[in-house]
Amino acid sequence: MPPNSRRTPVAIWNEEDVIAGRRVKAFVTILRTTGCWWSRKQGCTMCGYNLASEEGIGLPELRAQLEKALASYSGERMVKIYNSGSFLDKREIPLEFREDVFRGFAEAERVLFESRPEFVTEETLGELPSDKVSVAIGLESSNDDVLRGCVRKGFSVGEYATAARMLGSFRIPLRTYLLLKPPFLTERQSVEDAKLSVSFASEFSESVSINPLNVQKGTLVEELWRRGDYRPPWLWSLIEVLKSEKRVGTRVFSSPTGGGTPRGAHNCTRCDRKVLEAIQRFTFSQDQSEFDQSQCECKTEWSALTGVQDVMSTSVDVNRYLDSELELE
Numbered sequence: 376m377p378p379n380s381r382r383t384p385v386a387i388w389n390e391e392d393v394i395a396g397r398r399v400k401a402f403v404t405i406l407r408t409t410g411c412w413w414s415r416k417q418g419c420t421m422c423g424y425n426l427a428s429e430e431g432i433g434l435p436e437l438r439a440q441l442e443k444a445l446a447s448y449s450g451e452r453m454v455k456i457y458n459s460g461s462f463l464d465k466r467e468i469p470l471e472f473r474e475d476v477f478r479g480f481a482e483a484e485r486v487l488f489e490s491r492p493e494f495v496t497e498e499t500l501g502e503l504p505s506d507k508v509s510v511a512i513g514l515e516s517s518n519d520d521v522l523r524g525c526v527r528k529g530f531s532v533g534e535y536a537t538a539a540r541m542l543g544s545f546r547i548p549l550r551t552y553l554l555l556k557p558p559f560l561t562e563r564q565s566v567e568d569a570k571l572s573v574s575f576a577s578e579f580s581e582s583v584s585i586n587p588l589n590v591q592k593g594t595l596v597e598e599l600w601r602r603g604d605y606r607p608p609w610l611w612s613l614i615e616v617l618k619s620e621k622r623v624g625t626r627v628f629s630s631p632t633g634g635g636t637p638r639g640a641h642n643c644t645r646c647d648r649k650v651l652e653a654i655q656r657f658t659f660s661q662d663q664s665e666f667d668q669s670q671c672e673c674k675t676e677w678s679a680l681t682g683v684q685d686v687m688s689t690s691v692d693v694n695r696y697l698d699s700e701l702e703l704e
């Protein structure tokens with residue numbers, strides 16, 4: 376890693392998001408920190424974020440990163456600060472630095488950051504400007520067996536619910552991330568799991584982001600994927616999940632990382648781009664008719680393959696076993 380990478384954010388970009396139903400410009404930065412404590416202990420099966428972390432990053436390095444981020448900031452209404460871990464864990468983000476962040480982005484209407492639920496406490500929330508923050512928690516699934524056996528999340532659904540209620544009592548909006556297709560679930564099981572999870576999480580959340588698994592380097596999922604025992608979800612599955620029953624008023628959306636590539640959610644090369652565009656439109660319109668035009672021959676293949684997985688009772692990438700010519704990236 377180059378020596379000054381500790382003083383430079385991992386990434387900075389612009390996108391759009393929604394605040395209280397309004398589509399707004401968003402400024403996003405990923406800060407390099409010492410990383411998620413859970414990732415060092417066991418880590419989630421799909422998470423390669425520790426590659427963006429480094430030991431020994433303290434206040435001076437973080438302040439240098441913030442200065443660079445602020446130099447690119449031009450008053451976007453929403454600011455998203457990611458740190459490949461928990462913004463509320465003082466070992467990753469010292470308290471003084473948190474204050475620097477809120478001071479630096481004082482112009483923003485909303486600052487969103489991520490945290491594991493164990494750091495969402497009365498004490499940490501009491502230290503925040505609650506009128507402008509929003510917290511994102513990666514619940515992944517509302518099923519404890521899936522969290523334990525497939526995701527290795529290191530917390531329970533009950534711990535998420537406690538944190539979510541705590542945020543509610545501080546009137547801090549919650550964004551919940553759900554994982555579509557953890558390893559060891561069939562395509563159909565993963566759709567069912569994600570639908571139930573949307574219905575559960577929407578009760579607590581202002582928005583629910585469906586994150587179809589993308590295969591990250593150095594993870595257990597990457598090993599499974601390389602030997603043909605894992606296929607990222609189909610975009611057809613993602614559409615099913617985006618149409619889930621949910622609490623009225625909760626926005627459900629998805630911006631699939633690596634969508635349309637072998638490591639990300641994909642259908643076939645003929646329809647990936649169009650289907651991803653429909654998913655992007657749905658993110659803002661919340662109108663299911665966006666998907667009406669999304670048709671392709673591969674939908675029959677998706678349906679057949681999910682059926683074969685069910686019959687064989689396997690979560691392996693059946694297509695890869697049937698078509699050994701298929702190439703990975």
Ligand code: SF4
Pocket residue numbers: 411412413414418419422423424459460491513528
């Ligand atoms: S997914 Fe989140 S909680 Fe899990 S290891 Fe990665 S950063 Fe930590």
Ligand SMILES: [Zn+2]
Pocket residue numbers: 642643644645646647671672673674
């Ligand atoms: Zn297709």
